[in-house]
Amino acid sequence: MAMFVHLTPSANAARVRRSGIRADSHGRAPSLPRGIYCFPVLPSYTLTHQWLRELARRGGPRGLVAVHLRLPDDEPVTVGRYHREPLTTTAADAVRRVADMPDPRGWEVFVPRAVTRREVHRIRAVSQVTGWRYFPDSNGKAPCTCFGCRVRGEYGSQRLRQRRPHPLDGPAPASAVLLRQIAATGTPGDPEQLVQTLHWFGLRRRGPADRLAHLADHPAPEVRRALAWAVGKWPSRGVPELLDRLSRDPDAGVRDAVEWILAECRP
Template sequence: MADLVHLTPERAGRRILRSGVAARSRGSSGDSGVYCMPVLPSFTLTHQWVRELKRWHPGVLVAVRIRVPDSQPVTVGHYGAQPRQLTAAQAVAMVRGLADPRGYEVFVPRAVAPDEVRDVRRIPQGIGWRYQPDAHGRRPCACPVCLAPGTPGAAAVRQRFSDDRPNPKPELMAALRAATTPDEIVDALWALGGRRRGGAEELAYLAGHPDPEVRETLAEVLRSYRGAAARTLRATLADPDHA
């Protein structure tokens, strides 16, 4: 049997335990089914789609562990490429053998029966990548090609990152101080670091932030800052003993 994980809003958890996972998604050929990831040795890679899916499904997501026959026909591939048609066992083996399985997905072209559902578990909500693998540490592109109309949060991203709107620094700093979640802080930092600015000491309070992505984004943004304060902060963040 092939072990897979399907991510879904928490509110659907009880229904799934009773009735299984409905075939509500569309595959590359237009057939209905369920998107999953193989259970991998890495918990993070197994649940890598959490942060990206939360852009489209606000609220808490849960992981549905399912088990389908090894011979079950599925498609598997990177979300940006044409998938391959394999059996479930072959698809799991293929993804497990990849050096970098980020962005891969398995599509089961049918509903998942209740007796194929093993359990429904709550998982951390900050796992994985947003926008695309390797997007971390890069300023989001607000052009219509990279950020399609209708994308949840697109207006906010365009407002922050569009080169056509040079926000005043006081407005950008106010947005940063108002940010509460790591994702909001990261987005605000990118908006602030889009141009060379002074006053790096205003960002010093983030050097000890518990979220590593915030600290890494701060280090990247500080490259556009000048002055002693910026150099000190960059040295602090580069120190391997600093966390």
């Protein structure tokens, strides 16, 4: 039997004891069904629980616990480094491959099914400061503040973004500053500058939709399309009416943008 450790919020411990581990995660291989991520139990405590600090960035308020589980040696799993194409193999071979690596940091094993209660060996507390964050060897390297890397609501994230603003992903300037930029472009306004300003409006959670409604009449379709993307997710007053107006735009690109927003972003 191969031994693995699965890290989960401590709030899930009672449920795991009662009914096992649910298959909630998607594997790296698109053809696989949902399952769970885990890591082989190695002689090194730090390597075994290396994912703890990274997962704790999105974990519950009471920290994470380690769930040790036993799987048959011939259990089909995938093994690989994160963000890379995994290898399909057996549980025993995955343990052997990871144990033989000189540096297994960043590797993970995916079990494409749920884990039953009988396969759970034990649940125990672990040190909450074990492992790496962001990526192995990240110490001494400036964290990325782009939209894809940052975690909204993470402790210190707003201060980090203000100290190291991303050239494309913010933080966005205040609405008053952006409105002055739009007014400074004149009438009807330079399309390139307006699209850039609307990009920053789109990074805000809400905004003055009524102050931007006049851009729905701009002669450049790229401005009208950028307007739809900028206000589409806002809960502000006047946004549904503005989107309804843009849904009848003569440009197909604007209509397609509104259709996607209404289908994916609006309640």
